[in-house]
Structure formats: structure tokens, C-alpha cells
Amino acid sequence: MKRILAGLFAGAVFGAGLSISGLINPAKVNAFLDVAGNWDPSLAFVMLGAVAVTAIGYRLVWKRERPLLETVFSLPTRRDIDGNLLAGAALFGIGWGLAGVCPGPALAGLGFGATATLVFVAAMIAGMIAARQFGGFPERLKSRDGTGADARV
Numbered sequence: 001m002k003r004i005l006a007g008l009f010a011g012a013v014f015g016a017g018l019s020i021s022g023l024i025n026p027a028k029v030n031a032f033l034d035v036a037g038n039w040d041p042s043l044a045f046v047m048l049g050a051v052a053v054t055a056i057g058y059r060l061v062w063k064r065e066r067p068l069l070e071t072v073f074s075l076p077t078r079r080d081i082d083g084n085l086l087a088g089a090a091l092f093g094i095g096w097g098l099a100g101v102c103p104g105p106a107l108a109g110l111g112f113g114a115t116a117t118l119v120f121v122a123a124m125i126a127g128m129i130a131a132r133q134f135g136g137f138p139e140r141l142k143s144r145d146g147t148g149a150d151a152r153v
Helices: 002-021 026-033 042-061 083-099 103-112 115-134
Strands: none
Touching (some): 002 103, 026 042, 026 083, 103 115
């Protein structure tokens, strides 16, 4: 139950941050990505703040012997860059640039009921189903326990 409540709290804080920062507004995201036009640098400050909070958080977490709600830290072990990673990153970037939305902000924005967000989330879910049905992840990227984590540290 503690893990569920912690996840709910973390998700709520994350969603609130996305809403407050404007990341759920495709027009604001597109204005940030339009560096050659009418560029809006405000999201750069959001990202810098997020990097600072993450850096501090990691320093505090790595001083712990184990996570609060788990027995061990679960970390990926792969560090190589391959075609799948590059293709996925390119598709993500193209989609983000065209739609002005990525999965996290889209889910956070669902509560506002914008038609474009609803269409995006429906297409995202359809893409997830299609990937799982028609190929999904190569076997070498799957973990033995099916969670997606490569190793427990």
C-alpha cells in the first residue's frame, strides 16, 4: 500500500509540475522548439530547475543503503547506443516537435479534456498495442523477469 501511495503522490506532483510549467500546452512547447522564429525560452528554465532537483535528489539517494520502499535499487546496465535507440529517439523528437506533446504531459493534460490531447493519448495507446503485437522490443532488451529493468544493483 505504501508503494501505491508513494507512486500516486509522485505522479500527482509530477503532473502538477507539468501543468504549472506549461509543458501540457502544445503551443508553448512548439514556441520553445522554434529557435529560429519566435522562441520562448521559459521551458529551458523549467528543464534547468528539473536537472538541479534531480542532481540533488540523486546525491541524497545514493547515500542510502537501499531505497525506502524496495530492497534493492533497480538500474539499467546497458550503456551502448544502437540503431533502435537512435531510431526511437528520432521518432520521439519528431513526434514531440510535430504534436508539441510527449507522453507524460499528455497524460497530465487528460484532465483538461482537450480534444487534441485525447487524440494523442489514443494514438499513443494504439502505438503501444501495435508495438507489442507486431514486434515490440527486441529480445535482447527484455529482462528475465519481464519488468524491463536489466539488472538489480
